[in-house]
Amino acid sequence: MTLTDSLVDFFLETRKHTENICAPLEIEDYVVQPIIDVSPPKWHLGHTTWFFEEFILKPHFKGYTIFDEDFSFVFNSYYETVGKRVVRSDRGNLSRPSVESVYAYRTHVTQAVKNLFSSTQSQELNDLLEIGIHHEKQHQELLLTDIKFILGNNPLLPAYSNSFKEHPVQNEAQEWITMDEGIYEIGHNSDAFCYDNELGRHKVYLHSFQISNNLISNQEYITFIEAGGYKKFDLWHAEGWDWINQNKISAPLYWHHIDGTWYNYTLGGLQKITLEAPVTHISYFEAFAFAQWKECRLATEFEWEAAQAFLSWGQRWEWTESAYLPYPNYKKADGALGEYNGKFMVNQKVLRGGSVATPISHTRHTYRNFFQTNLRWQYTGLRLAK
Amino acid sequence: MTLTDSLVDFFLETRKHTENICAPLEIEDYVVQPIIDVSPPKWHLGHTTWFFEEFILKPHFKGYTIFDEDFSFVFNSYYETVGKRVVRSDRGNLSRPSVESVYAYRTHVTQAVKNLFSSTQSQELNDLLEIGIHHEKQHQELLLTDIKFILGNNPLLPAYSNSFKEHPVQNEAQEWITMDEGIYEIGHNSDAFCYDNELGRHKVYLHSFQISNNLISNQEYITFIEAGGYKKFDLWHAEGWDWINQNKISAPLYWHHIDGTWYNYTLGGLQKITLEAPVTHISYFEAFAFAQWKECRLATEFEWEAAQAFLSWGQRWEWTESAYLPYPNYKKADGALGEYNGKFMVNQKVLRGGSVATPISHTRHTYRNFFQTNLRWQYTGLRLAK
Amino acid sequence: MTLTDSLVDFFLETRKHTENICAPLEIEDYVVQPIIDVSPPKWHLGHTTWFFEEFILKPHFKGYTIFDEDFSFVFNSYYETVGKRVVRSDRGNLSRPSVESVYAYRTHVTQAVKNLFSSTQSQELNDLLEIGIHHEKQHQELLLTDIKFILGNNPLLPAYSNSFKEHPVQNEAQEWITMDEGIYEIGHNSDAFCYDNELGRHKVYLHSFQISNNLISNQEYITFIEAGGYKKFDLWHAEGWDWINQNKISAPLYWHHIDGTWYNYTLGGLQKITLEAPVTHISYFEAFAFAQWKECRLATEFEWEAAQAFLSWGQRWEWTESAYLPYPNYKKADGALGEYNGKFMVNQKVLRGGSVATPISHTRHTYRNFFQTNLRWQYTGLRLAK
Amino acid sequence: MTLTDSLVDFFLETRKHTENICAPLEIEDYVVQPIIDVSPPKWHLGHTTWFFEEFILKPHFKGYTIFDEDFSFVFNSYYETVGKRVVRSDRGNLSRPSVESVYAYRTHVTQAVKNLFSSTQSQELNDLLEIGIHHEKQHQELLLTDIKFILGNNPLLPAYSNSFKEHPVQNEAQEWITMDEGIYEIGHNSDAFCYDNELGRHKVYLHSFQISNNLISNQEYITFIEAGGYKKFDLWHAEGWDWINQNKISAPLYWHHIDGTWYNYTLGGLQKITLEAPVTHISYFEAFAFAQWKECRLATEFEWEAAQAFLSWGQRWEWTESAYLPYPNYKKADGALGEYNGKFMVNQKVLRGGSVATPISHTRHTYRNFFQTNLRWQYTGLRLAK
Secondary structure (H helix, E strand, O other), X not given: OOHHHHHHHHHHHHHHHHHHHHOOOOHHHHOOOOOOOXXXXXXXXXXXXXXXXXXXXXXXXXXXXXXOOOHHHHHOOOOHHHOOOOOHHHHHHOOOOOHHHHHHHHHHHHHHHHHHHHHOOOHXXXXXXXXXXXXXXXHHHHHHHHHHHXXXXXXXXXXXXXXXXXXXXXXXXXXXXXXXXXXXXXOOOOOOOOOHHHOOOEEEEEOOEEEXXXXXXXXXXXXXXXXXXXXXXXXXXXXXXXXXXXXXXXOOOOEEEEOOEEEEEEOOEEEEOXXXXXXXXXOHHHHHHHHHHOOOEEOOHHHHHHHHHHOOOOOOEEEEEEEOOOOOOOOOOOOHHHHOOHHHOOOOEEEEOOOOOOOHHHOOOOOXXXXXXXXXXXXXXXXXXX | OOHHHHHHHHHHHHHHHHHHHHOOOOHHHHOOOOOOOOOOHHHHHHHHHHHHHHHHHHHHOOOOOXXXXXXXXXXXXXXXXXXXXXXXXHHHHOOOOOHHHHHHHHHHHHHHHHHHXXXXXXXXXXXXXXXXXXXXXXXXXXXXXXXXXXXXXXXXXXXXXXXXXXXXXXXXXXXXXEEOOEEEEEOOOXXXXXXXXXXXXXXXXXXXXXXXXXXXEHHHHHHHHHOOHHHOHHHOOHHHHXXXXXOOOOOOOOEEXXXXXXXXXXXXXXXXXXOOOEOOOOOHXXXXXXXXXXXXXXXXXXXXXXXXXXXXXXXXXXXXXXXXXXXXXXXXXXXXXXXXXXXXXXXXXXXXXXXXXXXXXXXXXXXXXXXXXXXXXXXEEOOEEO | OXXXXXXXXXXXXXXXXXXXXHOOOOHHHHOOOOOOOOOOHHHHHHHHHHHHHHHHHHHHOOOOOOOOOOHHHXXXXXXXXXXXXOOHHHHHHOOOXXXXXXXXXXXXXXXXXXXXXXXXXXXXXXXHHHHHHHHHHHHHHHHHHHXXXXXXXXXXXXXXXXXXXXXXXXXXXXXXXXXXXXXXXXXXOOOOOOOHHHOOOEEEEEOOEEEEOOOOEHHHHHHHHHOOHHHOHHHOOHHHHHHHHHOOOOOOOOEEEEOOEEEEEEOOEEEEOOXXXXXXXXXXXXXXXXXXXOOOEEOOHHHHHHHHHHOOOXXXXXXXXXXXXXXXOOOOOOOHHHHXXXXXXXXXXXXXXXXXXXXXXXXXXXXXXXXXXXXXXXXXXXXXEO | OOHHHHHHHHHHHHHHHHHHHHOOOOHHHHOOOOOOOOOOHXXXXXXXXXXXXXXXXXHHOOOXXXXXXXXXXXXXXXXXXXXXXXXXXXXXXXXXXXXXXXXXXXXXXXXXXXXXXXXXXXXXXXXXHHHHHHHHHHHHHHHHHHHHHHHHOOOXXXXXXXXXXXXXXXXXOOOEEEEOOEXXXXXXXXXXXXXXXXXXXXXXXXXXXXXXXXXXXXXXXXXXXXOOHHHOHHHOOXXXXXXXXXXXXXXXXXXXXXXXXXXXXXXXXEEEOOOXXXXXXXXXXXXXXXXXXXXXXXXXXXXXXXXXXXXXXXOOEEEEEEEOOOOOOOOOOOOHHHHOOHHXXXXXXXXXOOOOOOOHHHOOOOOOEEEOOOOOOOOEEOOEEO
């Protein structure tokens, strides 16, 4: 089996898995966009397909038949290089193309990619295919969290599936792991795939610090709520305080207080909170305020990467104190793919780890996720440092 | 055949017709809400059904089984009396209830109404059924214009159906009909159904005026555009001038200028403008500016009603100069049905006539339609007076 | 004394009176604009002056020296014909021209007008001067109500003057005046000055109605508040209900509830409410809701004008049920002055009467004032009809 | 002379200097607030005074007579601990207290502080006085840049003073200074005054880098504009690209392109751009895009501090690539003064250096200024690194 063969298998498995995620949906669920940060599942299906058509098939497959000229306009996300596109806030206004034709588009492109790679092999094509696969894996995570948002904000609170485990229980006792002062190396360091924002392996100097082995649990977070954490301005950033007050926020996303008991919407429907599970669906502002209340802080992304071997992680994306910035000597890729990461490196925070929704092959300790400080629809969580 | 029997037949025909309107739709088309004024077709199907359940079945059908307790929350429109409801701007965020379950809801309620009337007959029930039927007929018109908006704002411009004639040609030569000064009687004056806002038959004094036998045609409207009508501030209300500039409006809704030719989106897809057809999809602001440009004016609703017997009308809702206000001695109905009309009697304009989308049995010369001055998604048109 | 002489005297008296209104102000009070509907006093002083310079001196005074070329940009209000202008929302951002230079501008223009009329006399000039005087008188009223808003929304609640009587007590017992059904003549009907919107004397047919001799008092309005009037949605227009809820409105403008007692800010400072005085600073929405609560209604402007001779009026601008629309045969003036009234004839309500802030020579029974339905900073009030 | 004596002298000099900055103003200039980021000069005068009254006189001066109880409400800025306050966006709506009474307030408080320190001396009081002085010096800089904004956005473009040199010419040839890889110490390290955000002296590891001896000049920035820098999306952050397009930004703040020549508003009025002076009034987004265009980058704040001894700085606040974050072991102060810095440590960028508007005694190489990425009204500039 050649490298290309195994890459094509990986490609086919990825394409299939995306569709499996959508299997429990009604057609109606594919269409809506309740907030601007959430895209309709139909759009994810089309956009990940467009990526292969635009960057692989159009430039490299002589004689390729474009599925539909209009889809380029419909399924481009933010690539200014590639031309005009539907504005993001309008994605939920599009009833067409139909779900059926989006699936036909997927089949057409998947088959064409397979055909292309059976006849042509090159490092450049392999690299493009690999980034396309990882791009689709990123969207698999978004697909799941967007579906959760769509169903979890529906007044009927319909379940998605009972087989998805979102709230694993942590059993270990809390401990502080002490890390020594000194120079640490940060960044990607192997031949395996990574994004450009992980490159630029470099040294940082860290002062001695302690980091918790555990994520903060729902039980601990309820204690924070009951202690009035959402009402004490001195725990919050000025911007966070405005945000919770303007949006009347007093608990994590998906939490409901019913007759004195805390419930949360899960992919299996509305359920009592699992007290021993790590808290999730909190913003950076909330993570910071909780840490202030505990007289601790969040780790920086460098501290996290230095300590990660001693931590159990992978259930929650963990907010760090680090702003999303380029590593020293960061270079963005040429052309449209250069728009992938660099242009978002302002006013966002880095998250480290990975979540229950992250495809396993997409998780690694150098991965840098990033979001605005008020976003909560991912499986975000919180680990203390001091 | 009793009165009730024929009313039940009318009811069944109406229920069926609503579903026929939706027959050409894909499931996806039932879900979206591109602007706040447009509701998802699924919502219209559910809301017209809820109306019968809420006002007839719940209070009058002993032993009636409510289809789903949550639907009352989902499908209430603006009846504060009846309880909480999904805010209007969120209607397009609801993927559930599914289209299939909304149709099941329709069948359940239609059957229950039929059963109720086969066992119970009363004037009160007949009156409620009649208002429910007319309510659904109103929504049939909205359903069609909302579908047009949903498809006509999709970048793929999909056709709805080729059998719907939106743009009938006017063949008569333009003439001015002169009406004498004097006292005229205005308002509903028979035993047939009407809404409360048409009641309060009363006298008005009209000065002599002239009104055109014809609606303004697309050809005439193009002349207005080409004469710079959208760029001459003195033709417009201050509020209209701000509106066209802020929204970059320079032609009726659905018009596209492609390579020097005017096209418009129709329910049959994108087509060249039919020059001899009456212009449509214009706001009150545009109707007013056109009339100013012609050194004419719009008729008042009283002038229109006085002259209507001499006019050919029914293709376009015609903007009048009249504000939507109560007639002398107007009384609103008691209870929730009192919310039907009266609470909208401010800052809207009256339209008279009826359009190609209006169910025939829903058209009468005393009917008072009303919209905000900037709305264009109905089949609105324009007739000059002086 | 010629007609022109007496007009010039009237002009000089008017110019002087405007300045007298500002006499109690601090320089700082001339500058601010707390909401878009309120203009800084400095702006009123300059704008009324600009009107004479723009429409009389520039076109008719050969050799006139323009005071400052830039003032045309600063002090134009909405005349599109005349060129660019500071947007309305920016008026309060302008610290310059200074108050001192605005007064110098006034003196320069007042003197030039005086000089012009001492050497040149014509009907056209007289007409322009007369409209300029009435324009300034309109602004005198706005000046006073804008000053009240500026000081009444300052946390220090400073007094303007103790000599201004805003809250005259009504002593007459309430009575219903009955008006007969029939034809009435409406509109201006003499050689005296009026605005174009009062012209087009015409007949209307009125059905029999009753109108109250009295305005609604503060005492009656407090009863409405205490009866939960602001919490009963069925009393309100849908748009009014949204407005009070979004803006958290539960009493007239300037009212403060302190330790169980109602106070209001007056030009003399914060004072206990005078219970026997007519209520003021209410929106149309509030006037309508009060009338609904009393199972009455507001009069139309035609009813008001027909009945006015039997009413004591002039303390409060009285909201009517009539929308602000052109009379039959209304014609707007040519040129920039044609922008005076006509372009505002949409989505506003007519008020009749005149208030404690209206210059006496500016009050007449055919005068049509008009405002949007949510505005409250004028001395608006409420009279019932049925 | 004791330490306290010299501190009191420093205090008196600072108080005087603030008033000197305002000497060229008209009273009207003290009042307005054209954008939310700019405060009225009157407010700065009052707020710096309130700081001494609130944190020194009220708690520490037995028998102190509060000047006016209401001023605490008017002049508090963001200290939630201290109570309610005028919302920031309303500062420009306050005509009262008058400028005269604000000066009386200043005199009252200045004298009271002087009296207190003549009778009572303690380390705690000295520390409070010192932070109050530095707080006022910070506001001196804002006062000047706010005045520039108020006058520079007035359509009359009035001059403030001809004696203020904003645009010093750089004469040195451009050179790259090379800094070695290694460990550097960052943060305040003496007994002199500093803010809490400079503390937590700590080590960082820097890779080798080069930094320019010069700031980017107006000439170089014009070349960027003429090369289409504002039209190339790939130079910009996604958020920056949206910002320039929504706000139609195509040059630094205060720049005017008149008949083919670039002018800028200066405190001396409108003048031709000084080509050899360092560019100023640019946002972080613009600084970043310029650096991208040059295929360079901005320095981090750590690189800047490490290299600063080799740089000539102090004319412009220099945007760095660093987000404003706490140093390791940062601790915020207790009580209200703890609100001084920490709560702003999110979604802002660090600026280093100091500007022509910064009081000299307020400039030091560890000083960390910070602003949102779109702000331009400070004397911000740009230095390249690579």
